[in-house]
Amino acid sequence: METGRSTRAVMALRDRILAGALPPGERLFEVALAEELGISRTPVRSALAALEQEGLLERQHGGGYAVRCFSFQDVADAIELRGVLEGTAARLAAERGVTSRDLDAMRRLLAALDRAVDPESYDFASYQSLNAEFHEALAALPGSQILRAEISRAGRLPFASASAFLQSQQAVPAFHRSLIAAQAQHHSIVEAIAAREGARAEAVAREHARQARGNLRYVMFKDRSLIDQVPGLSLVVE
């Protein structure tokens, strides 16, 4: 198990940032963090650098880091970006073709997701993990390491990940309907890829991501009590 101090520091700081314990804009000092975490400055430094790459911190003028601030538009753009990249994965998979083995795997995931959303056998926890699996498998489908890495990066910003709003959705009225709609899009994407319909696969994957934009609007403007349920949304300042 990889349990280096540096890794632990990254996790601890990430948790604190996302929990809102470190408010957006707050400057972070190496010595203070080191004492707080009971380790030396060295792993703290590498953790800060890692979190900057992750997009949670930004360098201050003249050295040092601060917790990053995001605008509503930033979050919307990050979601759009993920959609564009996942759409590219879907299109390339369609254009280049996929092995029947990979296609079967996608269809098995679809079937499992079907069971998870079915009112008869509804299982939210399963849906959550299966949804993440589906999106990871999709990213890997065209067989491009470069694209896969970039999609993974785009989902690092917590509010931009494929399952960022799932938790909060549970509390909204039309929740189950939106789950069903999303699952229908999953089916369309796989069908398009199987039929080598690149443009369709790309368009549906993009639109699929944009569902999150609607959820974002709901959380930010209709029911702000849900903000705490979406990881990283505490970093959004107006």
Add this chain to the structure above:
Amino acid sequence: METGRSTRAVMALRDRILAGALPPGERLFEVALAEELGISRTPVRSALAALEQEGLLERQHGGGYAVRCFSFQDVADAIELRGVLEGTAARLAAERGVTSRDLDAMRRLLAALDRAVDPESYDFASYQSLNAEFHEALAALPGSQILRAEISRAGRLPFASASAFLQSQQAVPAFHRSLIAAQAQHHSIVEAIAAREGARAEAVAREHARQARGNLRYVMFKDRSLIDQVPGLSLVVE
């Protein structure tokens, strides 16, 4: 002037990697590099981490770094990725609209590029820097910090940047014709943005990037003597 040892180490190592002094797959040792550069391990470590983020190095199993190997397909994918992202910038600029101030700036760049490609006043050096300016301005056009940063990242891999193949193109027969074709695409992109034609702007920007794919094929399969003129192409192994 920012002349920290860490920054210097990044530049020195990047140069050596791109120059082929450190062959792809080669493992890098901190102590050796530190002695070679006449500095301590600390800035070397941060430089290695930075170059990993840049995509030039990859972590070895169990710690340590090695010079990254790329396949032909990797390079093609990186180019496609840049095209997708620049296409997104073009589309969003068209959809969201741009200020007349920004539009004028783009048109001034176009006019300057026109002069640079005109046989009467041909100036390759000008074209090179103006082309880079054009692509940077395009990335900034939709006003999205997130997208701009991601486009910048995509161009970090040296062979995926917008001007990666310019130098090598000088030596190919149909060089000047391809420059004129590229410039025509620049015009189309700006025209589409001005007319709020998002789909067109995106499609043309993508196709524009794909010119690099043609150049890549030429360099790799038709005239490998040009490989040294494209930064980073020495990292491609079959």
Add this chain to the structure above:
DNA sequence: AAAAGCATAAATGTATACATGAGCCTGTCA
């Protein structure tokens, strides 16, 4: 002879001490 386990050496991970530089406060001079 082959496989497993231990020992050893070398690399990375971590801690700490030292150097440097930027920001700020104060005091003095115009």
Add this chain to the structure above:
DNA sequence: TGACAGGCTCATGTATACATTTATGCTTTT
């Protein structure tokens, strides 16, 4: 009273010493 200069302080950048882990090779045992 305002502005500039000088020094002080604190945070980051760097060097080095120490700890830990990993890989390799040799020995031993089956």
